Amino acid sequence: MRDQELVSAIRRLKVETGSLACMGCGHEHNCGVSGCAVMREAADRIVNQSTHIAVLQMEIEKLRGRLMQYEDTGLEPAMCANYKTFEDEAISKGVPFKRIVELMEADKAGRLVVLPVRPVLTQSIGSMLYIIEDGEIVEDSLCEALVGMGSNGEINIFYTTLSDQISFEQADIGKTVFLTREAAEKADEKNANSLLYTLAMGSSAMLHAPGYNLPVNDRLFLAQSEIIKEIAAKESAVIVGRCADYVLREHKPCLHVFIHTNIKARAERVAKRNDITESEAYDRISKTDRRRANYYNFYTGKKWGDCHNYQMVLDSGALGYDLCVKLITEAAQAE
Numbered sequence: 001m002r003d004q005e006l007v008s009a010i011r012r013l014k015v016e017t018g019s020l021a022c023m024g025c026g027h028e029h030n031c032g033v034s035g036c037a038v039m040r041e042a043a044d045r046i047v048n049q050s051t052h053i054a055v056l057q058m059e060i061e062k063l064r065g066r067l068m069q070y071e072d073t074g075l076e077p078a079m080c081a082n083y084k085t086f087e088d089e090a091i092s093k094g095v096p097f098k099r100i101v102e103l104m105e106a107d108k109a110g111r112l113v114v115l116p117v118r119p120v121l122t123q124s125i126g127s128m129l130y131i132i133e134d135g136e137i138v139e140d141s142l143c144e145a146l147v148g149m150g151s152n153g154e155i156n157i158f159y160t161t162l163s164d165q166i167s168f169e170q171a172d173i174g175k176t177v178f179l180t181r182e183a184a185e186k187a188d189e190k191n192a193n194s195l196l197y198t199l200a201m202g203s204s205a206m207l208h209a210p211g212y213n214l215p216v217n218d219r220l221f222l223a224q225s226e227i228i229k230e231i232a233a234k235e236s237a238v239i240v241g242r243c244a245d246y247v248l249r250e251h252k253p254c255l256h257v258f259i260h261t262n263i264k265a266r267a268e269r270v271a272k273r274n275d276i277t278e279s280e281a282y283d284r285i286s287k288t289d290r291r292r293a294n295y296y297n298f299y300t301g302k303k304w305g306d307c308h309n310y311q312m313v314l315d316s317g318a319l320g321y322d323l324c325v326k327l328i329t330e331a332a333q334a335e
Contacts, residue, residue, distance in 0.1 A: 087100065110155060113145075113147055113155075113157060115142070115145055115157075116129065116142065116159075116173055116177070116179060117129060117141070117142050117179065118142070119142045119143055119144060119145055120141050120142065120143070120162065127141040127142060128140070128141055129141065129142055129161065129177055129178070129179065130177070130178045130179070130180065130181050130183070130184035131161070131166055131168065131176060131177050131178075131184070132176045132177075132184060132187065132188055133166060133176075133291070136291065136295065137181065137184045137185065137188060138161075138166065138291070139181070140161035140162055140166060141161060141162040142159060142160075142161060142162065143160050143161055143162035144159065144160040145157055145158070145159050146158045146159075146160075156169055156170055156171075157169065157170040158170075159177075167274075175187070188220075221243075221299050224242055225243075225247045228242060228244055228247050228248065229247065229248070229251070232248055232251050232254065233251075236332075241292070243295070243296055243299050243300050245258075245309055245310060246296075246299070246300040246302065246309075255311055255312065255328070255331055255332045256309065256310040256311050256312070257310060257311070257312045257313075257314065257328055257331075258305065258307065258309070258310040258312070258313045258314075259313075259314050259315075259316050259324060260305070260313065260314075260315060260316070261315050261316045261317030261318070262315075262317055263282070263285065265316075265317035266281075266285055266317075267281040267282050267285060268281075270284060270285060292304060293305070311331075312327070312328065312331055314327065314328070
């Protein structure tokens with residue numbers, strides 16, 4: 001019999017002399033009228049258990065559905081635990097679960113972009129980047145982020161800083177662009193040591209020189225100075241910047257040239273080359289010149305741009321590039 005049939009049959013039982021002996025169970029409650037109390041209790045329990053079983057079956061079906069959804073994800077239990085922790089943390093910070101799903105779908109489709117810091121219009125704490133530029137660590141805020149297609153056909157992000165207008169790509173983050181000064185200094189130290197090691201392969205004495213315990217920038221200057229001297233000793237070369245006029249001040253023959261022009265012509269060229277406004281170009285030139293002057297003045301003890309430091313000073317704006325090249329070539333051949 002089914003449960004319901006069994007319950008109905010039990011409830012119909014009466015105490016009948018000769019057919020159902022009452023054993024005196026001690027639970028008599030009008031058994032002669034309502035039937036055996038034990039039987040009634042058994043029927044009630046069967047009903048209650050049947051109801052409980054029905055509820056459990058509904059929960060099992062729900063769990064079966066959730067299990068099928070879990071199996072479709074292909075995730076391991078440990079991974080699910082991590083996602084649950086992430087979900088709880090996101091919800092505690094007021095991020096709706098729907099938003100989390102949107103971000104996950106965007107990431108899967110290659111549409112999610114994560115900026116290193118938030119772009120700002122004025123310098124602010126928490127928006128700083130530390131960039132290794134010309135052997136120095138420049139501290140600046142992120143101003144602009146442009147999403148485009150890289151040369152490899154994949155999405156790339158092109159950044160520009162606020163004050164110095166330094167441009168870099170996504171791939172530069174962690175190499176020359178860092179979120180903390182400590183990370184930038186560590187990378188700068190590594191770069192300097194790498195350069196020193198390369199130099200030491202040709203001259204092991206460099207690593208044991210008295211200045212080896214100097215700060216990173218000073219060691220880098222000494223290392224590049226040695227490289228410049230080695231190049232000049234081996235062959236003819238054109239060396240731009242790096243205080244080469246000072247480093248090679250005793251080298252003969254050597255032609256020291258300084259090329260300049262008026263600020264308006266420079267701004268027009270920089271604006272055209274970098275696709276920026278002339279106002280932005282003026283600002284970029286000013287900051288770049290200041291860094292170059294500080295670097296040159298510190299390591300040479302002279303003034304950057306002073307005509308007395310050079311044998312030839314040319315105005316490229318007035319003379320044009322072609323004539324400048326011709327004059328420099330003729331002067332170098334005459335040395």
